[in-house]
Amino acid sequence: MRGIDHITNIYFLGIGGIGMSALARYFYTRGVNVCGYDKTPSPLTRALQSEGIGVSHSDDPTSLAVEPELVVRTPAVPTTTHLYKHFEKHGIPIKKRAEVLGILSAGIPTIAVAGTHGKTTISAMLTHILKTAGVPCIAFLGGISTNYNTNYIGEPNPRWLVAEADEYDRSFLQLSPQLALISAIDADHLDIYGNKEGLQESFSLFVKRLPADGTLITRKGIASHIHYNGKHFDYQPEAPADYYMGTIDVRQGYYHTSFHGKLEIGHVRTGHPGRHNLENALAAAALAHQAGVPANFIKSALNSFQGVRRRFEICLHTEDTVYIDDYAHHPEEISTCIASAREMWPGRKITGIFQPHLYSRTRDLAEGFAESLSQLDELILLDIYPARETPLEGVDAHMLLEKINMAHATYCSRDELLDLLNKRETEVLISMGAGDIDRFAEPITQLLKNKALR
Secondary structure, three states, X not given: OOOHHHOOEEEEEOOOXXXXXXXXXHXXXXXXXXXXXXXXXXXXXXXXXXXXXXXXXXXOHHHOOOOOOEEEEOOOOOOOOHHHHHHHHOOOOEEEHHHHHHHHHHHOOEEEEEOOOOHHHHHHHHHHHHHHOOOOEEEEEEEEEOOOOEEEEOOOOOOEEEEEEOOHHHHHHHOOOOEEEEOOOOOOOHHHHXXXXXXXXXXXHHHOOOOOOOEEEEEXXXXXXXOOOOEEEXXXXXXXXXXXXXXXXXXXXXXXXXXXXXXXXXXXXXXXXXXXXXXHHHHHHHHHHHOOOOHHHHHHHHHHOOOEOOOOEEEEEXXXXXXXXXXXXXXXXXHHHXXXXXXXXXXXXXXXXXXXXXXXXXXXXXXXXXXXHOOOOEXXXXXXXXXXXXXXXXXXXXXXXXXXXXXXXXXXXXXHHHHHHHHOOOOEEEEEXXXXXXXXXXXXXXXXXXXXXX
């Protein structure tokens, strides 16, 4: 295979994935002929096509216009597909997305944002800070930044590469960061790691990727679970920590606070909903500070940050009805999402639609899911989104439903969801999940708007 900087044709298996599409956009902006396959059309695949990137939904190798020099794959696309077998048979190099991102990381000073929660928002906030400060960067985001309407930010001669350091399948061990952050190490991906200790050991290996002059930032308390002897700072909402916040006020939908410790910023105002996003803002500010960005740019950027799609995204907000779409797919994320909604709309009935993601995660974290979902006033539970997995015996939505301690919990098929919502009166509605539940965001928004006109 030619060096990655000299490739002229590249093919993406699973190009509609949020991480894959960002990488596809990177190569396309560099003049590479980029094509890819995804099983079904989506807003992301349609956006790629509108930008000039070829997207096919056919698994037939005869649909290929040219033979690529490199194939990039995601584990979400099985190796049994005809296209994968074709590339393998013809000896075309096939690399995982993480490997390719790792090659790019080795050539550009990298800021890696790791953690089982918050990666995407922190990365998007940090990227917006760098852009606001005029620091050239490229960024691969795990969500669509509302400020830039894309998941890839690219500039010539970048000083920094911002990357989400994904713990799934130990992908983050491919990166070569100069500056890294870990926001959380809650139990997840136990199908890969077996137990929480295995997950923590992987994070220990990740921080060893930092060079001798590198810097690590972690949320307070994480350092005791990993092994790192280099330059290290911590953060948390309250003192003591190297970076912490002052008093938090919620006024007219905005959060007001100040940052203290190694970074002093007064009157920080973030309109991005959710108390947890204040902590994400503090993490991004700490990274930017260690990257040399002056405080005034950090403050300005956080005040103008508009959020990330599907991160507590308010799709509809009227006097009577609120609809929020969120990527929450872990018990801790679900609890945080519900708590944020209760803080912003106290006294309102909160209805949640949840699509579990992965059979293994549903099995391993069933008790946690039951506890977090029971914090809702009403629950509509959809079938498990399998992604890369095959079904596990005894693991389904009904198994989870039996564990949930709530009078108003209902199973619903995808086909019946809109009809069910049409018959129900909702005050604050939240759709949650990492599968394809986002496909319902537009029709649900329109349904609620139509109901309001009756």
